[in-house]
Amino acid sequence: MRILKIGVIVILLLNITGCWSSKVELDELTFVYGMFIDEGKEPNTVEITINSPLPNRLNAAGQPSNGGGGDGNTYSTVSKTAETIADAMLLIQKDLTRQLSLAQLKVIVLGKTFAEQGISELLLWIEREPSLPLGAFVMASPGSAKEMNTLTPIYEQIPSDVLRNFGSERYLFSTTIKDCLYAEASGVGFAINNLSFGKKEETSKDGKPEFWAGIQGAMLFQKDKMKGVLKLKEGRALAWAAGSLKLAVYSVDWDEGKSAASVVFVSTKSSKKLNKTDKGPVFTVNLKGKASVIYLRDPKNRDAEELGQIIIAKLKEKVSDNLNEAIRNTQKAGADVLQLGLLLEWNDPKQWKQLRERWDNYYAQEADIKVKTDFSIVDFGTAK
Amino acid sequence: MQTSKWQLFRFFIIFFSSQTTIFLIPTLIATSSYQGWIGLIVGSLLGLILLWFTFHVGMLRPNQAWVNFGKDIIGKWPHKFMLLMLLCWCVYYASFDIENFVLFFGSNYLRGTPPLFIQCVIGLVIMYTASLGFTTIAYMADGLFLIFFITMIILFNLFLPNADFNMLPAFIHYHDPGIALKDSIVVMSWFGEWIVLLFVVPDLKLEAKMLKRLVLTGIFVLVTVLIGWSLTMMSFGPHLGQELQYPFLELVRSAKQDNLLGNSDPLLIGIWSSSMFIHSSFLIYVASRCVSGLFNTKARKMYIPFLTIASITIAFLYSRHIGSYYKHYNSYAIVVIWLIVESIPIYYAITAFFRYRYKTAK
Numbered sequence: 001m002r003i004l005k006i007g008v009i010v011i012l013l014l015n016i017t018g019c020w021s022s023k024v025e026l027d028e029l030t031f032v033y034g035m036f037i038d039e040g041k042e043p044n045t046v047e048i049t050i051n052s053p054l055p056n057r058l059n060a061a062g063q064p065s066n067g068g069g070g071d072g073n074t075y076s077t078v079s080k081t082a083e084t085i086a087d088a089m090l091l092i093q094k095d096l097t098r099q100l101s102l103a104q105l106k107v108i109v110l111g112k113t114f115a116e117q118g119i120s121e122l123l124l125w126i127e128r129e130p131s132l133p134l135g136a137f138v139m140a141s142p143g144s145a146k147e148m149n150t151l152t153p154i155y156e157q158i159p160s161d162v163l164r165n166f167g168s169e170r171y172l173f174s175t176t177i178k179d180c181l182y183a184e185a186s187g188v189g190f191a192i193n194n195l196s197f198g199k200k201e202e203t204s205k206d207g208k209p210e211f212w213a214g215i216q217g218a219m220l221f222q223k224d225k226m227k228g229v230l231k232l233k234e235g236r237a238l239a240w241a242a243g244s245l246k247l248a249v250y251s252v253d254w255d256e257g258k259s260a261a262s263v264v265f266v267s268t269k270s271s272k273k274l275n276k277t278d279k280g281p282v283f284t285v286n287l288k289g290k291a292s293v294i295y296l297r298d299p300k301n302r303d304a305e306e307l308g309q310i311i312i313a314k315l316k317e318k319v320s321d322n323l324n325e326a327i328r329n330t331q332k333a334g335a336d337v338l339q340l341g342l343l344l345e346w347n348d349p350k351q352w353k354q355l356r357e358r359w360d361n362y363y364a365q366e367a368d369i370k371v372k373t374d375f376s377i378v379d380f381g382t383a384k
Numbered sequence: 385m386q387t388s389k390w391q392l393f394r395f396f397i398i399f400f401s402s403q404t405t406i407f408l409i410p411t412l413i414a415t416s417s418y419q420g421w422i423g424l425i426v427g428s429l430l431g432l433i434l435l436w437f438t439f440h441v442g443m444l445r446p447n448q449a450w451v452n453f454g455k456d457i458i459g460k461w462p463h464k465f466m467l468l469m470l471l472c473w474c475v476y477y478a479s480f481d482i483e484n485f486v487l488f489f490g491s492n493y494l495r496g497t498p499p500l501f502i503q504c505v506i507g508l509v510i511m512y513t514a515s516l517g518f519t520t521i522a523y524m525a526d527g528l529f530l531i532f533f534i535t536m537i538i539l540f541n542l543f544l545p546n547a548d549f550n551m552l553p554a555f556i557h558y559h560d561p562g563i564a565l566k567d568s569i570v571v572m573s574w575f576g577e578w579i580v581l582l583f584v585v586p587d588l589k590l591e592a593k594m595l596k597r598l599v600l601t602g603i604f605v606l607v608t609v610l611i612g613w614s615l616t617m618m619s620f621g622p623h624l625g626q627e628l629q630y631p632f633l634e635l636v637r638s639a640k641q642d643n644l645l646g647n648s649d650p651l652l653i654g655i656w657s658s659s660m661f662i663h664s665s666f667l668i669y670v671a672s673r674c675v676s677g678l679f680n681t682k683a684r685k686m687y688i689p690f691l692t693i694a695s696i697t698i699a700f701l702y703s704r705h706i707g708s709y710y711k712h713y714n715s716y717a718i719v720v721i722w723l724i725v726e727s728i729p730i731y732y733a734i735t736a737f738f739r740y741r742y743k744t745a746k
Contacts, residue, residue, distance in 0.1 A: 008508060127627065130492045134638035135646065178638035185624035272550065342621070346418075346554035 027055075030096060031104040033075075034160030036145035037122060038111035040081040046114065046121075048088040049079040049146045050100070051160045075158035077149050085125045102132040106164035108177065109195070110138065111145035115219065115226035123181055123224060134178040137167030139193045140219040140226070147197055152210040162213065166193060170246035172215050172232075172239045184224050187359065188342055189335035191238060194219040194229050220335035222360060228333030234326035241270045241285050241323060241338055248289065252314035255300070261311050262295035266378060272338065274347045279368075281351055283340045285327070286372040287319060293380045308377045316373045323371045334364040392584065393597045393604075394529040395522045399666060400575065400605045401532065402659035407484065408574050409613050410631055411714065416567045417622035418551075418558035420613055426564065427571020428606040432599060434576040438729040439595050442582050444736055446590040450582035451677035458735050466728050467674045470579065473725040474671035475691055479698035480713060481664040482506050485657070486703055488630065493653075499703035503696045506661075511692040513665035514672065515685050518587045521669065525662050528655070535655050540611055542645040543635050547618035555614075573722040575602065579729055583670045668692055 034051035041047075057074045080091035093100050110119060126132055141148050151159050167174045175192045183190040196216035199209055218235035220228045230238060239245040248268050253260035267290040275282040291311075298307060330337050341359050345352045355362050412420040445453045455463040486502045494502065513521060581598070584590075616631040619638075628634050632652055639646030668691050675687040702709040712718060 005512075008512070012505060012508065130637075132637075133646070134634065176638065178634075182621060182624050185627060186621050187623070343550065346551050347557065349554075349557045 028098055029101045030098040031101050033104060033158055034107045034109065034149065034163065035105060036109045036111070036141075036149050037085070037114050038145045039113040039117060042081075045081050045083055046085055046088055047079060047081040047146065048085060048092065049077060049149055050092055051075055051077055051149050051158060053158050075160075079146060085122060102129065105132055105136045106160050107137045107139060107167065109145040109148050109163065110140045110192075110226075112140065112142055112219075112226070114145070115140055115221070118224045119180070119221075120184065120224040123177075123184055126177055127181065132177075134181070135176050137164060138175050138177055138180055139163060139166065139195055141195050141197065142216065142229075143197070147211075148195060148213055150211050151197070151213040152200070154212075159213075163195070166195075166215055170244055172235055172245065173218055173242070174244045180221075183221070183339065186339070186342055187223060187356075188339040189220060189222040189227070189330070189337045190339075191218040191220050191230070191235070191242065191335075191337045194235075220330055220333050220337055222333075222335040227335040228329065230326055230329055233322050234329060237287075237319060237322035238326040238330070238337060240268050240287055240289075240319075241272075241326075243270050249294075250291075250315055250318060251295070252311060252318055254310055254314055259298045259300065259310075260295070261293055261297070261307075261314075263291035263311065263315065263377070264294050265289040265291050272340065272343055274340075274343050276348055276351070280366070281344055281348060281368070283338075283343065283367065283369045284372055285323065285338060285369065286374060287323065288374045289319075290376055290378045291315065292378055296380065296383075304380060307380075311377060312375050315375050319375075320371050320373055327369050327371070331364050331367065331369075334360055336360075336363045338369075340367065340369070390597060391522060391526060392588065392594060393601050395525040396581075396598065396601045397604055397608075398525040398528050398532060398659045398662050399580070400577070400601070401608060402656065402663040403481075404574050404605060404609050405612055406488075406630065406632065406656055408571070408609060409616055410625070410628060411570070412567060412613060413617065413620075413622055413631070414626035415570070416563045417626075418554040418617070419560065419564060420567065420617070421555060421610060422559060422564040423567025423571050424606060424610055424613060426568035428575040428602055430568060430572040431575030431578070432602050434572075434726055434729065435578040435581070435598055435602060436595070437727075437733045438578040438581050439590070439598065441729040441732045441736065442585065442590045443592065447586065449585050449673070450732075451673055454677075454732065457732050457739065464678055466731070467677050469725055470728060471671050471674035471678070473721070474667040474674070475694050476698065478510065478664045478667045478671075478692075478695040479702065481660055481667070482510075482695060482699040483702045483709060485660060486699065487706075487709075492630075492633065500700055503699050503703070506664075507692050507696040509661055510664045510668055510695075511688055513661060514668035514692070515688045518584060518666070518669060521662055521666050522584075522587075524658075528658050528662065532655050532659065535651050536608060539632070539648060539652065540615060542648060543615045543619065546635060546638065547615050549618060551618050551621070555617075569723070570716075570719050573719045573726065575605065576723065576726040579726055580666060580670050582729070583673055664695075668695070 030052045032050045032052050036049040036051070038047040038049075039045070053075050054073070078092050078096065080088045080095075082088035082091055089100065108122075110122075126134070148163065149159050151162060153159050153162050156162050156165070166172075167176075171193075173191050173193050175190055179190055180192075193215050194217045196214045198212060198214075200212050202210065215232070217232045218230040218238060219226055220230060236245060236248065240248060245268050248265040249262060250265075251260065251262040267288075269288040271286045271288070273284045273286065275284065293311065296307070302310070327338070336359070341352075341363065344355065412423060416423055441457075442450060444457070451467065454466065457463075458466070482503055485506055486499045489502060490497065490499060513524070578598075612632070616625055616635070619635055620628060620631060625631060633649060636645060636649045636652060668688060671691045672684045672687045675691070676682060676684045702712075
């Protein structure tokens with residue numbers, strides 16, 4: 001009996017060393033870091049481009065080495081077009097010597113025309129793909145998503161890392177796949193970073209042109225469809241209201257431009273409130289911030305208290321204007337990015353029941369949204 | 385068996401948590417959205433009624449096993465029928481456990497592994513643990529409890545930043561009595577598996593003061609599930625939440641970076657798998673005691689392999705017909721069957737009440 005027990009335990013232990021046919025060694029995998037999705041050239045097709053690092057081109061210090069063929073990049077790019085996303089992924093896999101793994105996916109970039117047509121197929125595919133991390137960032141390209149993959153990753157190793165950092169550093173929106181799924185299922189909107197793309201003045205060592213990418217604003221979605229874009233200024237105010245903005249620097253001037261100040265917000269918070277009135281729901285978006293003055297020019301040498309009041313008043317005006325403009329634009333586009341529909345669903349079920357069916361229209365045409373700001377200055381920097 | 389005061393408390397927490405934390409929460413989100421907490425609280429309180437009856441029946445003869453003395457209360461053949469019903473329930477329930485495990489691992493981690501292979505490996509573990517008897521299972525649960533407790537605190541803390549607390553008012557605003565009633569009954573079937581308490585005797589002697597601790601067990605499990613439910617709701621909302629099969633795992637999947645939360649899935653899976661093994665092993669152990677009661681034999685262990693094979697077979701058939709598995713698992717008929725079996729102590733308690741009305745039990 002004892003021998004039998006030990007035998008069973010040994011057999012079980014042996015099985016722990018690897019799984020069945022799903023057993024894959026690390027060096028048999030290609031980790032996809034970025035996915036770039038465009039509408040295909042033919043109607044009803046989708047073009048997928050993947051971006052993955054090439055471990056054989058990286059030496060111990062993470063610097064490019066001379067192994068392998070090709071142009072010496074430390075990453076590879078493969079692109080295929082098919083009728084569905086799953087088919088396109090299969091076509092990519094078919095031509096690779098290693099198995100694709102989506103477990104390390106950092107970013108998904110959507111091409112503008114693909115976004116306009118709706119991303120529900122992508123979301124449905126993601127939902128059932130357990131290896132894909134829902135925390136990957138989603139961004140948009142103003143033109144083709146594929147061209148984002150050609151940017152030169154100056155500070156990072158592969159283009160996807162650059163884009164990933166745009167999200168994780170929270171320069172504007174840091175929308176993830178989960179946020180998109182959440183908004184789509186809940187019938188509200190969301191915003192993602194709208195990237196910019198351009199040619200650098202300098203060229204690479206070999207004389208080839210180099211490209212860079214940045215953030216030019218936000219792209220607005222309602223449920224699964226792209227509805228419009230916002231410029232950087234309004235995008236920042238909206239990102240603040242949505243609670244995703246980390247870096248907020250604002251400059252204001254007064255005395256007809258003779259005096260000026262710049263502040264960096266060390267804390268940016270936001271809250272949303274719903275007031276029930278006889279005329280219908282009134283939404284209030286409140287932005288809170290603690291500012292540190294990083295630049296100040298004041299020929300009249302006012303005291304700190306007076307200066308503080310002036311700067312705060314000017315900041316309130318500027319930020320409120322930006323946010324009002326942003327909200328107006330989201331209404332024009334019909335994208336409930338601040339998810340006020342959910343706020344109504346949570347706080348006033350009766351009203352929501354009446355408005356649920358026509359919420360998209362109601363938000364675009366009738367929703368009463370007020371903006372409030374609450375700022376304070378925490379310090380004036382190191383100068384007197 | 386040497387025992388400390390809180391041993392049963394720890395054992396039953398592991399026994400109940402294995403299923404409720406992972407599988408009850410998505411079911412509840414799908415059916416009752418924002419008002420799931422009402423169903424949870426009412427259902428678990430209803431479950432405590434079943435506990436009271438079970439405990440009452442157990443206390444009729446605290447030193448004897450219910451399998452043996454049950455026939456003195458309702459008669460030999462009715463008692464045998466009850467044992468048979470309980471036996472089938474245990475085997476069927478264990479097959480659900482096994483199939484849940486296969487689906488969970490098959491779809492998330494072991495894609496391509498034949499279900500039968502996973503079923504056989506789990507079956508061997510369950511069979512071995514069940515053959516060791518209640519004492520060993522209880523000690524295993526003891527060890528696991530500490531890890532379970534710490535893991536839950538860590539996980540809930542990691543889940544907190546994802547939660548949108550603006551949703552809290554919705555929990556108060558939504559209250560449809562019809563849905564609440566239906567869900568309470570569903571929850572009762574999950575929280576009412578107290579009948580297995582009758583099988584801790586004779587390893588453990590039931591004492592009157594144990595009831596308080598068992599009630600605390602029910603409340604502890606309720607609080608754990610309630611926290612898990614509210615964090616899932618506040619992270620995914622009812623609309624996305626009802627589309628997800630394993631919300632806790634999705635919370636881990638939705639971590640923004642490779643941080644602690646993103647890497648905590650082995651912790652979650654480890655705890656859940658071990659508690660599931662304890663759950664299934666104890667069910668098979670209970671089934672084996674039922675068989676020995678049915679045939680009036682003392683040879684309990686020899687039935688365990690057959691019972692496990694029966695469970696594996698059902699699970700295997702289910703894995704070949706996934707559609708009917710989901711249909712059965714989520715059907716209201718299953719809830720009713722579960723409640724009929726879980727209410728067995730009530731039949732005994734009522735009969736005992738009328739029979740021993742004027743004299744104390746011997």
